[in-house]
Amino acid sequence: MLSCGYWDGFFNEAHLKLRPVDFATEGIFLCGLAHSPKMADENISQAKAAAARATTILSKTLLEVSAQVSSVDQDKCISCMTCVRACPYNAPAVNANRKAEINAAKCMGCGICASECPAEAIQLRHFESEQFKAMIDKLLEEYKTTKETADVAK
Ligand code: SF4
Ligand code: SF4
Numbered sequence: 001m002l003s004c005g006y007w008d009g010f011f012n013e014a015h016l017k018l019r020p021v022d023f024a025t026e027g028i029f030l031c032g033l034a035h036s037p038k039m040a041d042e043n044i045s046q047a048k049a050a051a052a053r054a055t056t057i058l059s060k061t062l063l064e065v066s067a068q069v070s071s072v073d074q075d076k077c078i079s080c081m082t083c084v085r086a087c088p089y090n091a092p093a094v095n096a097n098r099k100a101e102i103n104a105a106k107c108m109g110c111g112i113c114a115s116e117c118p119a120e121a122i123q124l125r126h127f128e129s130e131q132f133k134a135m136i137d138k139l140l141e142e143y144k145t146t147k148e149t150a151d152v153a154k
Contacts, residue, residue, distance in 0.1 A: 010036050021050040025089055025106065029053050068109035068126050072100050076121035083113035083122060 005012035011030050014022040021029050031046040038046075057063065072083070072092070077099040083092040084100060091106040092113060102113070102122075114122040123129065 010034065021046060021053055026108070027057055063105070065105050066107075066109055068124065069104045069107040070102050070109070070111070070113055070122050070124045071104075072102055073121045073123070074099050074101075076119050078119045078121070080118060082116050082118060086112050086116045088112065 011034050013020050013030065013035065014024045021031055023030060029050040031050040032043050035046065074097070079098050081094070081100065084094065088110070089106050089108050092100045092102045095101040109124060111124045111127060114124045120129065
């Protein structure tokens with residue numbers, strides 16, 4: 001359930017400076033000796049920070065998640081479970097039809113699953129394959145135009 005790093009028997013925070021009491025998985029926080037050996041006053045400060053972070057979630061009646069999440073085309077999925085193994089946030093899981101399904105609330109939009117899926121069944125919203133193909137085509141078109149203009153000027 002937890003997606004977290006370990007180092008020398010202790011849990012790692014998601015980011016030393018930016019998310020010091022967060023796990024990589026959203027909504028789970030850490031503090032105390034599970035994180036690292038430290039003095040009691042530092043443990044207490046860290047516990048207060050973790051409680052404050054948890055309050056930002058518990059105080060809401062409705063949680064908004066990022067729109068930049070991946071989703072699986074159930075018709076294309078071949079149930080290889082590559083995405084389940086590849087996701088660092090444990091967002092994909094097997095559904096009742098034995099296909100992969102991504103929990104949007106856990107998805108961080110990193111795109112790893114979309115790049116690993118052998119059946120191209122996963123698309124990351126706002127970064128879909130067709131969008132990238134259109135961008136590459138435009139780039140090549142502009143390169144060609146620039147090169148032709150440069151050749152004429154010679
Ligand atoms: S990697 Fe692609 S084909 Fe494999 S289980 Fe995930 S969505 Fe399905
Ligand atoms: S986009 Fe990243 S976080 Fe979301 S399901 Fe795929 S691998 Fe996991």
